Amino acid sequence: MSAPIVEVRNLVKRYGDVVALDHFDLRIEPGEIFGLLGPNGSGKTTAINCILQLLTFDKGDICLFGEPMTPTRYDLKRKIGVVPQNVALFEELTVRENIDFFCALYVDDRRERARLVDEAIAFVGLEDYVKFRPRKLSGGLLRRLNIACGIAHRPRLAFFDEPTVAVDPQSRNAILEGIRRMNAQGCTVVYTSHYMEEVEEICSRIMIMDRGRSVAVGTNVELKALVGAGERIIVEVAALGDAVRGRLASLPHVRRVTYTEPELVVQCEQGGHNVGDVLGVLADAGCAVGRVYAEPPTLNDVFLEITGKELRD
Numbered sequence: 001m002s003a004p005i006v007e008v009r010n011l012v013k014r015y016g017d018v019v020a021l022d023h024f025d026l027r028i029e030p031g032e033i034f035g036l037l038g039p040n041g042s043g044k045t046t047a048i049n050c051i052l053q054l055l056t057f058d059k060g061d062i063c064l065f066g067e068p069m070t071p072t073r074y075d076l077k078r079k080i081g082v083v084p085q086n087v088a089l090f091e092e093l094t095v096r097e098n099i100d101f102f103c104a105l106y107v108d109d110r111r112e113r114a115r116l117v118d119e120a121i122a123f124v125g126l127e128d129y130v131k132f133r134p135r136k137l138s139g140g141l142l143r144r145l146n147i148a149c150g151i152a153h154r155p156r157l158a159f160f161d162e163p164t165v166a167v168d169p170q171s172r173n174a175i176l177e178g179i180r181r182m183n184a185q186g187c188t189v190v191y192t193s194h195y196m197e198e199v200e201e202i203c204s205r206i207m208i209m210d211r212g213r214s215v216a217v218g219t220n221v222e223l224k225a226l227v228g229a230g231e232r233i234i235v236e237v238a239a240l241g242d243a244v245r246g247r248l249a250s251l252p253h254v255r256r257v258t259y260t261e262p263e264l265v266v267q268c269e270q271g272g273h274n275v276g277d278v279l280g281v282l283a284d285a286g287c288a289v290g291r292v293y294a295e296p297p298t299l300n301d302v303f304l305e306i307t308g309k310e311l312r313d
């Protein structure tokens with residue numbers, strides 16, 4: 001088995017009294033799109049900055065590409081791309097010049113660099129904007145430029161820290177598609193977000209973080225199986241009495257029943273014929289039922305189950 005591309009053991013980072021990372025462990029294999037999912041302040045950015053040695057930390061070991069990472073391991077840093085949360089660009093340089101500047105930190109050869117910069121521009125779809133300065137770009141285009149600057153040198157490992165915050169849907173899709181393509185071309189990706197839908201959509205494995213710790217790690221399917229969360233059944237029904245609600249709550253596989261007229265929500269565990277059972281109880285009670293639909297479990301259900309809190313407060 002090949003060495004993990006990222007291995008973090010027992011990482012502790014404090015800011016004064018705040019414990020931002022609390023004995024944090026992480027292992028990412030080559031070829032993954034690995035998601036770090038957690039609410040604001042759970043420690044995602046701190047974890048990335050420690051891994052990259054941009055921050056000092058109190059304790060812990062970090063290996064990248066199977067080798068110990070230190071602030072002066074420029075040979076390892078060359079193989080890494082970073083797309084930070086805050087857009088960091090030079091206002092006086094054009095789109096093309098910005099990308100060239102960042103690429104030049106790693107690639108000396110001008111001709112090689114010109115080719116890589118062209119590829120990066122095409123990769124994020126900024127061909128029509130190469131002569132623009134950043135202030136002329138929309139938020140979504142700025143994010144795309146930020147990405148091009150981070151990945152033009154063709155890293156083998158790339159960190160994307162919340163790259164889709166405040167972008168339009170078109171740029172969001174372009175960003176996610178670009179990440180998938182990079183990954184298909186052999187780049188391992190670490191992707192942080194507090195948007196569970198995005199993480200579910202593109203990540204091969206996901207770590208759920210809370211208060212500087214990993215609370216669960218696995219594929220999307222594994223995480224949902226871990227807590228046994230099943231679908232949520234939503235039924236429009238008028239004037240539902242307590243007795244019927246009690247019968248619904250005592251059905252096998254039913255965890256929680258809530259009713260705010262006219263919406264009945266039945267949270268189930270995995271398995272069983274839940275929709276049929278719920279509708280059976282309502283039919284027996286003579287309830288007139290309107291719209292019925294079921295939503296599959298989400299990573300928010302997993303987070304709620306483990307931490308007792310919503311992922312998005």
Ligand SMILES: Nc1ncnc2c1ncn2[C@@H]1O[C@H](COP(=O)(O)OP(=O)(O)OP(=O)(O)O)[C@@H](O)[C@H]1O
Nearest residue numbers: 015018020038039040041042043044045046047194
């Ligand atoms: N420079 C700093 N000084 C003091 N405390 C900090 C600093 N940076 C982060 N923290 C604290 O460390 C904890 C982790 O923050 P971090 O930014 O890593 O979380 P995050 O999951 O990346 O959140 P976000 O999505 O908001 O960036 C939080 O409690 C935060 O307030």
